[in-house]
Amino acid sequence: MPEDRPKISKNSPDDAARAGKDAAQDSSTAGGEVWVVVEQVAGEAAPVSWELMGEARALAEALGVRAAAVILGAGAPELARQAFSYGAAAAYTGSDPALEPFITDPHCQALVDLARAHQPQIILLGATTRGRDLASAAATELETGLTADCTHLEIDEAKGLLKQTRPAFGGNVMATIITPNHRPQIATVRPGVFPLPEAAAEAGGEIIESRPAITAAAAAVRQLQFLPNPGEESLMGAHVIVAGGRGMRSAHNFALLEKLATELGGTVAASRAAVDAGWISQRRQVGQTGQTVRPLLYIAVGISGAVQHLAGIQESDVIVAINSDPDAPIFDVADYGIVGDLFEIVPALIEEAHARLSGAAGSDAAGERQIGVEST
Amino acid sequence: MAFHSVVCIKQVPDTTQVRIDPETGSLVRKGIPSVINPFDLFAVEAALRLRDEHGGTVTALCMGPPQAEEALRKVLGYGVDRAVLVTDRAFAGADTLATTYTLAAAIRKIAGARNDQKAAGNEGGEAGPRDADGEPVDLVFCGKQSIDGDTGQVGPGLARRLGFSQLTYVCSLLQIDPEKRKLRAWRQREDGRELLEADLPVAVTITEACNRIRYASLPDLLAAADKKIDTWRADDLDAERGRLGLKGSPTRVNRIFAPPVRQRGETVGEPGMEPAAVAALLFDRLSERGMKPGVARA
Numbered sequence: 001m002p003e004d005r006p007k008i009s010k011n012s013p014d015d016a017a018r019a020g021k022d023a024a025q026d027s028s029t030a031g032g033e034v035w036v037v038v039e040q041v042a043g044e045a046a047p048v049s050w051e052l053m054g055e056a057r058a059l060a061e062a063l064g065v066r067a068a069a070v071i072l073g074a075g076a077p078e079l080a081r082q083a084f085s086y087g088a089a090a091a092y093t094g095s096d097p098a099l100e101p102f103i104t105d106p107h108c109q110a111l112v113d114l115a116r117a118h119q120p121q122i123i124l125l126g127a128t129t130r131g132r133d134l135a136s137a138a139a140t141e142l143e144t145g146l147t148a149d150c151t152h153l154e155i156d157e158a159k160g161l162l163k164q165t166r167p168a169f170g171g172n173v174m175a176t177i178i179t180p181n182h183r184p185q186i187a188t189v190r191p192g193v194f195p196l197p198e199a200a201a202e203a204g205g206e207i208i209e210s211r212p213a214i215t216a217a218a219a220a221v222r223q224l225q226f227l228p229n230p231g232e233e234s235l236m237g238a239h240v241i242v243a244g245g246r247g248m249r250s251a252h253n254f255a256l257l258e259k260l261a262t263e264l265g266g267t268v269a270a271s272r273a274a275v276d277a278g279w280i281s282q283r284r285q286v287g288q289t290g291q292t293v294r295p296l297l298y299i300a301v302g303i304s305g306a307v308q309h310l311a312g313i314q315e316s317d318v319i320v321a322i323n324s325d326p327d328a329p330i331f332d333v334a335d336y337g338i339v340g341d342l343f344e345i346v347p348a349l350i351e352e353a354h355a356r357l358s359g360a361a362g363s364d365a366a367g368e369r370q371i372g373v374e375s376t
Numbered sequence: 377m378a379f380h381s382v383v384c385i386k387q388v389p390d391t392t393q394v395r396i397d398p399e400t401g402s403l404v405r406k407g408i409p410s411v412i413n414p415f416d417l418f419a420v421e422a423a424l425r426l427r428d429e430h431g432g433t434v435t436a437l438c439m440g441p442p443q444a445e446e447a448l449r450k451v452l453g454y455g456v457d458r459a460v461l462v463t464d465r466a467f468a469g470a471d472t473l474a475t476t477y478t479l480a481a482a483i484r485k486i487a488g489a490r491n492d493q494k495a496a497g498n499e500g501g502e503a504g505p506r507d508a509d510g511e512p513v514d515l516v517f518c519g520k521q522s523i524d525g526d527t528g529q530v531g532p533g534l535a536r537r538l539g540f541s542q543l544t545y546v547c548s549l550l551q552i553d554p555e556k557r558k559l560r561a562w563r564q565r566e567d568g569r570e571l572l573e574a575d576l577p578v579a580v581t582i583t584e585a586c587n588r589i590r591y592a593s594l595p596d597l598l599a600a601a602d603k604k605i606d607t608w609r610a611d612d613l614d615a616e617r618g619r620l621g622l623k624g625s626p627t628r629v630n631r632i633f634a635p636p637v638r639q640r641g642e643t644v645g646e647p648g649m650e651p652a653a654v655a656a657l658l659f660d661r662l663s664e665r666g667m668k669p670g671v672a673r674a
Contacts, residue, residue: 129545129565136532145626148527170391174635182626220541225571236566283585289414307392335641348651
């Protein structure tokens, strides 16, 4: 994580003051708050929302303002309680039939109305498919700056500006972005970037209920059906990914990787070579023209490591590479490299993982059949 | 019934080659080849398939420097009917907000809107000329994101500015109902896929799961070489100067720097070692980092 604190800023010095003044015009709230838009599916909050709540609280403290949650849709009272326990001092709630299931447009209308009424200086959302959509729509409507997929946030103490750091150019460059003269400053943050704060047991806060005014135009997009991921976990949020490349030699051999992934509580992915060979669906492709992943553990099996593939995996916490070619470029980025025949190594890994899992305490619960980081 | 699709494409540097100069700390872009943003090619293919099935036209739109004409020439080779390049120094330095402002203005013109801004600024004068080839736009296609910016903000921003329905991260384009003017598509989410129905006009962003770009046919390639590419400057659009390019961009790059470089790690096991021993060694190493099978993620 970059610890950048540049002293120089070329922007006008009165931004923080202006943000405060704008907020002060609205006497109904504290104004200038730091908001987190809580993402929920059927009353359950996405973990990233509470990760952001912890960060929002730190940012709000640095600015001397309140951190607040925005909870649109069903389940608001319970989620508001949770938001308070994760650091929110207030929760803006709004319910309307048009807000369930999630469709961007009605949520955008509701969020934009709230932002106009209460003038937050910062709005944070999870960098998920829906958070990115909602943030884009709202930032366009509010004509303000949006920074996607941030991996680091901090307040520039001199200016009171939000410094938003994110990878660009396929992760080859890090950029710190500011929104000097527009409010709110909107950012999306990837899941897992900030730690989940500890929940306080007896936390309370102010609930500000609203009745969103949603126009008929919001009905232009309708959800007809939802299919949860069938067994195969989505790559976007996966903690463990076992990926195969050309070295897998056939579609049939991917069953080996499935087995290993199952033992580790992970999911299977592939390089473009394996996808182009027709061994696995394009939906599992990792790399420059596929998906960018950032699991705790990425195991590359029979993948040589073309730059296009590496572009999609370099933000993984730990990379393990298994390849018969000791000169394969994948080893240059791997934390652990195994040179050998994958058809010997992978079965051994499956067996070893299985043995260790059986030996692990409390391993009978299905939810714990995954590799993870021990809480410290 | 035939449809008119506009597909937005972006010329990007091959991001695998972009680096920060360790001496100067600035971005090294010199000599790096430009490519069409790969995700945009899925968008081009989606638009072409729709046209092949239902008839109509596909217009490709690109904002960029004059040499971005190259990218448009290439998609004409795939069978795109018309190509429009919007290029002006005034567009330079645009973030996504200024980009969608400019592209939306260009799409309105492609759709046949008059240049009212020009008319307004010219009191008593005539309305600006319509684009002679203008025809109403039913669908706007974009890639799910660009590989240089990686934001995925342009598609939703265009939907908002144009008042179109918004359908992002489409992994499978199902069907269009010409009478009821509805599009059905599967959208990829983290937790699954959802089938959405959207009223036209609609802005759609396409993922890599949707299709693969076709091979350019020889007749299309030959035709592409002779096709005219319409080039529009800021003055050709119904757009306020102050909302274009860097001026119209709320965000500023405060600093760029190189990310921490991944180091080559440790080789686990030695030649000739039993696979079971190598496997045990690897899990020992992972355990040392707090990663163990059977431990739920903190």
